[in-house]
Amino acid sequence: MPPSPAGPPPADGLLSAARRNLRELAQGLSHASHPPTPLFADSPRRWLRLLPYALVLALTAIFVPVTITVLINDYGVQGGLAGALAVGQAAPMLMLAHRPLQAWWIVFTADVVGAVVLLGQGLRPDALWPWTPPGLVGCLFVLLALGLRESRRTVIGVWLATGTACLLLFLVRPSHGNSSALLLFVLGGVALVIGAAVRERSDAQRRLVEQETISEAERAQRTLLEERTRIARELHDVVAHHMSVITVQADSAPYRVEGLSEEARAEFASIAAGARESLAEMRRLLSVLRSDGSRSELAPQPGLDRAQQLVEATVRAGLPAELSLASDVREALERGGVPQAVDLSAYRIVQEALANVVRHAPGARTRVSVTVRDGHLTVLVVNDRPEAPGSPLETSGTGHGLVGMRERVRLTGGTLDTGPLPDGGFRVAARLPLPPPLPPSASATSEEP
Structure with a gap:
């Protein structure tokens, strides 16, 4: 007999899921999802760090007197009671900068108490109830601040709690013509969605910047390795x-x-x-x-004796370049006075420097000079400002080419100096140490079979 198809989930499973969701909503409503730090607290600009405090001060200074005036003139509330309700509904806005969830609890409770108080005041037919106009607008600001700071779970819990209060108060007096219950429920949801969308977009941008920073560091490390x-x-x-x-x-x-x-x-x-x-x-x-399978490594390693070929290939690529190889360098190469590691490193530095000029300053006149002075082989590559600014093959450099130069210079125990020139060009200077020359007697001995 074939097994029967799976039926609906058991009732206890639905109940347990509902209880779990209610516990999560209660957790979100009772615990803030962020530390009590204001927006832009990490900004390097001082005026941006002070902006949240200035906004909440302005909101409080506006809504407290406006709420008192509206409660006295439009709803007939006595002055002392109107002042107490206004403080409870507007003064907690001072907490929006760092504790918006706690501010919402106070404002929401004060709004519900104010709605109950207004029931005994003999409302006019054209008066908004249960939320007064300043209470409605102030609550929207509170909900917007919540959406900007709190998690999605907390936002949903706040919206459902607001909707529940709106429904209960509407059922208390459904015959009132100008009911603001549905209006707060709809506009509050819009404010929460806008705040949450802005917050999530900001979080996504921050994570993207962090990932780009990590990727750039990884690329630099990979280039180094x-x-x-x-x-x-x-x-x-x-x-x-x-x-x-x-x-x-x-x-x-x-x-x-x-x-x-x-x-x-x-x-x-x-x-x-x-x-x-x-x-x-x-x-x-x-x-x-x-x-595996690398055949190019079997070829002889290049050196400064092939620097002229490198410069000629660069000229054929459209870069006006010239090479100056001092006579003492040629003599040192002929008699073997330049270690092969130094010779290879000097060639690679010239190669990378010319490649950087082609990529970042096409058309710039470049001069390559190699000299021997004070026991060091000096490699100097200088390029002028490009003739057509704004037309490089790469608009931004990662500096990974300089990483290889530094590694080669460090391998030989030399120094590397790079940087832009005042006229807009660029300079690469490497000093690679050479071994001291052998005395004539030792040189003659080494040549004997």
């Missing part, structure tokens, strides 16, 4: 060559040098073994850093 990984790969290619040379020299030393003692042979063997172990460890590390 990617550049470090790239540097690690290139550093492996630089160091691995020297470690291989050390291994070959240590292995071949017993065959090239005659008359070595057993201790010297063992020492050379230990050096060769240590070099092999270091090289194997670097290769294992590179296997983690290097992405």
Whole structure:
């Protein structure tokens, strides 16, 4: 026999859900959903922080005397009683800046008490009841403040409580022609919806700004990690060559040098073994850093000897650029006085600087100069103000390119100075330390086979 289709939910389930919803509404009506801080409390502008206090003071100063006047002249309430009702209905507006829910409880109670008092005053046929005109407008301000600050659950609870009071008071005197019960229920709902919509939109914008800030920080961190990984790969290619040379020299030393003692042979063997172990460890590390299928990393690493090709490619892209490579730099490159890590870092800095000019200042004349001074290799890239302002390929920069430059400079122990120029251009200056030159005797010894 096939199972019967599921029937309606059991009654106890509906009752438990109703009780749970009522408890949530009661919780929302009795507990504020935000700390007692006014709107714009975190604003850096002082006048914006003081604005909520100025508004509630103005509302209170207006509604207290207006309510007293209306109760005395239009409803015939005695002066003392009118003053007490006006204070209860309007004075709590001073709390709207930081405690709107508590203000609503006081105003709502005072309005209900005022409606009961007006029953014994012999209302005129054209008089609004149960809510007086100033009481109606003041209550709308209170509801608007609630919508701006409280949660959706609290807003629904306030609207239902207001509607219940309106219904009960209307049933007490349904024959009164100018009843304001339905009017407050409808307009109060509109005020609550407007306030809640503004609050939720403000919260969404705040969360969007926070997410954008987090995303930008994550992008900067990712760029930093990617550049470090790239540097690690290139550093492996630089160091691995020297470690291989050390291994070959240590292995071949017993065959090239005659008359070595057993201790010297063992020492050379230990050096060769240590070099092999270091090289194997670097290769294992590179296997983690290097992405699978990457073939470009097998090519020789570029250096300053290819800077002219880099500048020529930039000129072909439409950027007027020129390179000044000092003669002492050429001599240092020819005799191997520039470490490969410094040579590679200098090339990458020139490459990134020219790419930034193409992206942010197309058409700007750019000068690249490389010199050797005081034991440092100085790389200077300066571009003038672009000829056509407002036409960059990227209108805003993230600064991620400078992150890679700083990492490379820090790798070599140098310094980096970047910033705009007074005439509208930009300057990138890197100082990379060079090893001290070897004395002639040591240089001659190193060249011997």
